[in-house]
Amino acid sequence: MSVPRVLSIAGSDPSGGAGIQADLKAIAANGGYGMAVITALTAQNTTGVTGVHLPPAEFVRQQLDVVADDIQIDAVKIGMLAATATIEKVAHWLDDRRPANVVLDPVMVSTTGSRLLDAGAEHALRDLLHRADLITPNLPELAVLCGEPLATIWTDALKQGERLAAAHGVLVLVKGGHLSGDRSPDALVAPDGSVIEFDAERVETTATHGTGCSLSSAVATRYAATGDWATAVAESKAWLTRALRGGEALRVGRGQGPIDHFAGLRRDIPVDHTQAWWNAIAPVREGIDELPFVRGLADGSLDERVFRHYLEQDALYLREYARVLAKASALAPTRAEQVFWASAAQDCITGEAQLHDAWLGGEPDVEPSAVNRAYLAHLAAAGPDYGTIVAAALPCFWLYLDVGERLAEHSHNEHPYRDWLATYSDPGFAQATADAISWARIAAANANDEQLLRMATAFRVSAEHELAFFAQTP
Numbered sequence: 256m257s258v259p260r261v262l263s264i265a266g267s268d269p270s271g272g273a274g275i276q277a278d279l280k281a282i283a284a285n286g287g288y289g290m291a292v293i294t295a296l297t298a299q300n301t302t303g304v305t306g307v308h309l310p311p312a313e314f315v316r317q318q319l320d321v322v323a324d325d326i327q328i329d330a331v332k333i334g335m336l337a338a339t340a341t342i343e344k345v346a347h348w349l350d351d352r353r354p355a356n357v358v359l360d361p362v363m364v365s366t367t368g369s370r371l372l373d374a375g376a377e378h379a380l381r382d383l384l385h386r387a388d389l390i391t392p393n394l395p396e397l398a399v400l401c402g403e404p405l406a407t408i409w410t411d412a413l414k415q416g417e418r419l420a421a422a423h424g425v426l427v428l429v430k431g432g433h434l435s436g437d438r439s440p441d442a443l444v445a446p447d448g449s450v451i452e453f454d455a456e457r458v459e460t461t462a463t464h465g466t467g468c469s470l471s472s473a474v475a476t477r478y479a480a481t482g483d484w485a486t487a488v489a490e491s492k493a494w495l496t497r498a499l500r501g502g503e504a505l506r507v508g509r510g511q512g513p514i515d516h517f518a519g520l521r522r523d524i525p526v527d528h529t530q531a532w533w534n535a536i537a538p539v540r541e542g543i544d545e546l547p548f549v550r551g552l553a554d555g556s557l558d559e560r561v562f563r564h565y566l567e568q569d570a571l572y573l574r575e576y577a578r579v580l581a582k583a584s585a586l587a588p589t590r591a592e593q594v595f596w597a598s599a600a601q602d603c604i605t606g607e608a609q610l611h612d613a614w615l616g617g618e619p620d621v622e623p624s625a626v627n628r629a630y631l632a633h634l635a636a637a638g639p640d641y642g643t644i645v646a647a648a649l650p651c652f653w654l655y656l657d658v659g660e661r662l663a664e665h666s667h668n669e670h671p672y673r674d675w676l677a678t679y680s681d682p683g684f685a686q687a688t689a690d691a692i693s694w695a696r697i698a699a700a701n702a703n704d705e706q707l708l709r710m711a712t713a714f715r716v717s718a719e720h721e722l723a724f725f726a727q728t729p
């Protein structure tokens with residue numbers, strides 16, 4: 256079986272660290288396809304639970320049936336059940352459907368100390384245990400289920416696990432998370448008294464919210480994948496330790512934060528360099544917004560002579576800019592990029608020339624300004640590699656779309672510059688800009704450190720030239 260289909264029956268934690276949200280992440284992180292039947296909504300964050308809202312138990316059953324009617328379920332993880340009525344519905348569903356590989360996490364109290372199970376529901380929960388293949392109580396839950404005092408040392412916990420396993424004919428995963436010391440051991444205890452221990456370092460962290468939910472979901476998924484409980488626990492525990500190590504770096508919440516379910520994937524997810532470049536030119540963008548030219552364009556008060564001067568210079572600029580786009584096309588590593596930049600070059604020459612023809616009545620008969628020449632020299636010198644040329648070309652798209660979309664709000668039928676405003680807020684231009692950004696992002700993801708630095712600089716310097724260009728006066 257390639258991808259196990261794993262159903263979680265559990266409560267929602269809107270802060271994303273425990274419950275259904277943790278289950279789905281843990282299932283995905285361990286190679287499964289996750290499904291979720293929600294038994295309860297909690298109002299919860301990393302500091303605690305402030306409320307619980309239950310759907311009618313009948314509706315929990317309806318969700319279970321509709322999923323099982325359609326989908327082969329390879330493993331089930333059961334978490335927060337909250338109330339007797341819900342527990343009974345789940346018990347009947349398990350009896351009727353007999354899904355394979357059921358892992359039950361007998362959730363009673365949250366990490367932060369709030370009740371997640373009605374006081375009177377412990378008996379009903381105890382009656383569910385024999386229907387599971389594996390149960391994963393933490394030490395307080397183990398004590399309650401055994402009707403014994405809390406175990407404070409590992410050997411006592413193992414003995415309780417043995418009694419519980421024998422009493423209910425179920426495998427018990429005894430978890431050492433609540434003990435102190437520099438290890439956090441777990442153990443699989445079978446009804447026949449056999450014990451397999453799993454050792455792990457204790458991670459020094461505040462990010463332990465949802466460890467139990469995540470572990471039980473991971474074990475269900477790995478068991479469906481491997482068919483062996485010891486393998487499933489060993490793999491899950493190794494994964495969990497890494498997720499615990501990555502938790503604090505997420506900086507989620509002020510209390511006990513979540514683990515990072517995808518800690519092992521982070522290094523493979525490329526950083527979006529283009530967004531970092533964009534963030535870094537925030538002062539340039541603010542500078543553009545404050546220019547009298549841009550304000551005048553927005554409210555239509557801009558002197559027509561100033562606008563004409565800008566357009567003349569822009570027409571000269573665009574002729575040369577189109578050559579830069581053509582150069583990007585010439586160097587493009589893929590056919591899609593070659594087409595994109597060639598087509599952008601063409602649009603630049605034809606489409607935008609129309610705007611200028613309409614205003615200027617043809618090719619402008621002026622010399623490029625010093626500002627214009629400086630920008631064009633920067634563009635012409637960008638390179639030699641494809642990525643740097645693309646990075647240098649990008650602000651011309653991105654800043655115009657950014658300005659255009661904001662200015663478009665001011666446009667109306669009588670607005671003297673409505674054609675200009677329409678050009679740069681056009682959905683076609685927005686799409687072209689999104690494509691240009693995404694090609695630049697890919698080029699950046701493939702660049703070495705030296706090229707990346709060149710790309711970032713080319714982008715920033717182009718943005719500064721854009722500001723200077725808008726700031727020109729006749």
Ligand SMILES: Nc1ncnc2c1ncn2[C@@H]1O[C@H](COP(=O)(O)OP(=O)(O)OP(=O)(O)O)[C@@H](O)[C@H]1O
Nearest residue numbers: 366393430431432433439456457458465466467468
């Ligand atoms: N600081 C830690 N370092 C390493 N492993 C830990 C740590 N805390 C918990 N674990 C592991 O996390 C898993 C869950 O254990 P724990 O006993 O905390 O369950 P729980 O109380 O049900 O969790 P939850 O916090 O979701 O209520 C176990 O495998 C345990 O060994």
Ligand SMILES: Cc1ncc(CO)c(N)n1
Nearest residue numbers: 266267268273274335365
């Ligand atoms: C919804 C939900 N389920 C389980 C736990 C146990 O941590 C929690 N905090 N929240």
